[in-house]
Amino acid sequence: MRGDGVPRAVRLFGRSATGGIDDGEPAIRLVDVGHEYAGGGLGAGRERTVTALRGVSVTVDPGEVVGLAGPSGSGKSTILHAVAGLLVPTTGRVELLGTDLRSLSDRGRLRHRRRHVGIVFQRFHLLPSLSARANVALPLVQAGVPRHRRRRRAVALLEEVGLADRVDHLPGELSGGERQRVAIARALSTDPDVIVADEPTGELDSETGEAVLGTLTDVAADRTVAIASHDPGTLAATERTVELRDGRVVSDGR
């Protein structure tokens, strides 16, 4: 499941295996998390809402690779967004590396995400106007890393994901599998403790998806990884699967 060794490039920032949290402390902890999306107004002060999560409690240990399974609309992506601090759940508590995200300001959550979380999206979400190298180096710009170090690290990461010959290509010049590997390299650029991947193989054919998944689990090394997917093949590559339905946890392979 994991690669034979920890890639050299992903070690550039000297991250510890536990992300600096106390022994026994989970990397991710969701406690009775509920979330509702505003679904548009119905007039007369009534607002339609969509319930995405209902009392979800999940714990993920450091270094664990966990899969979130369930059909579309079951709440997989919402959990990943909550873990990444992209949204604050309506109820409950989300802790990342021991920090309650609700206690942080918007800017604090963003900084926490930048330092500790790498995100891989289903649709890659690369900037079409930037080369593969510039896309990988993107999070390092805001982190204030000098240009020569950004470039060096981006090239090293692209080599690790097998794209050494695609460094200067624009996303539009890459295949789907190559784009997702660039996205994985970008997620690793700040050497995060946690990687969240939302349907990372959803846009790829099965063969390419398998290769990309192999890349993700290889380069993730001892990081905590949460992968949302409804593809059994993808979930088989995880160590543990949490199944969701209608916003509730229906089974946890813990």
Added chain:
Amino acid sequence: MDGSRGPRWTGLGRLALSRLRTRALRVTRGRTAATAAAVAVTVALLLVVTGVALALADGGVATDDDADVRLVADDGRSLSSVDGVESPRIGDATAGAETIRATEGVDHASPILVETVAVRAGDSRERLLLVGVVPDGENRTVAGLPTGPLGEPAGGDGWRGEAVASAAAADRLGVDEGEAFDVLLGVDELEGVEGLEVAAEPDGADELEGADDRTAPEGHVVTAVADGETPVVLVHLPALGSHSGADDDELAEGILIWGEEEAAVDAATETYPEASTVTADAADPAALVDDGLALATVVVALIVGLSTCSLFVATTAALSVEEDRRTLAILAAVGFPVTSRLAIVTITIAVTSVLGALLGVGLGVAGVVALNAVGTSIATGTVAHAHPFFLPYGIAVALAAGLLAAPYPLTIAARTDVIEELER
């Protein structure tokens, strides 16, 4: 692993420029080009209008000369015969010109006086622009006319009150070479003024009693008719000064100086420390301040240009941001706070505006050249001036327009819903 601010802001700038370059050349060429073109056209039109205003303020045909340096009244020793109506003039002009003329490196210096006066030739009576100058026997150009046919300076042996008329002036007066005309005080302006009587002339033309003694004793003789669409006549300075009363204080609009530019400027500055000097190749933007019409033209053009430009930029930049919301969402997802995202949008707007301004300055100068070509072929000649000041002016206007336009696209950018864009 947060680093320092320097690399961050440099990186944001590079990111914005890199995105702009790729978008302009490879991805969304049309949108970027449209924004830059909109700015360019607006700046170009603004500069053409400013160039016309500059020519207006610069004095039109009266300043169409081949002098190397022009000394113009500014303040201090400048005097005005009718304060607030006429433009400032310099005093002691004859003595000042003589001092300048005596300077090494200066070939010639002549006060220049411009008056609109009533002129009579036979039965014909016209109001014409008369330009008084001190000739030196060389064939120089003043008010677009040659000074050679004026002969020697007034008062010398054989002076006959020589005048050089433009073809338009000669046509209006109905005179040709060798024919004479008289200068009269303008009755229209003086009619109704207390203490003055207007008598009827047998030919129906009104003339002031006692005006005859204000005409040149020998009148003026047209010694040459030169090409020119503007009705202007070049005459000897003392003659014109005596008609207008400007000779009382040795008044003149300025002094034209021929010779080495540096020596001429030094001599002019030393003689008239509080006046301004303008070299041959530069129109003086400061002249706009002294010319109400030109200043109003420039101000109106600036307001219209700024408004139009900022509306263009606001619209096109907002469309770009609208198209680019996903990019902003991705930046947010990978850790860019809203200030950094807005900084990228702002840098993009500013750089696009400056690129448009550079293009606009080029187009504006080309427009001035084209306008002058048309002016030369159908009218009086130069009708607009270009100036090195156009470059910083164009860039400043474009940046100001970008600044005015920025709040709208920035508001759209700030309201981007990250999750909605990423899920779309």
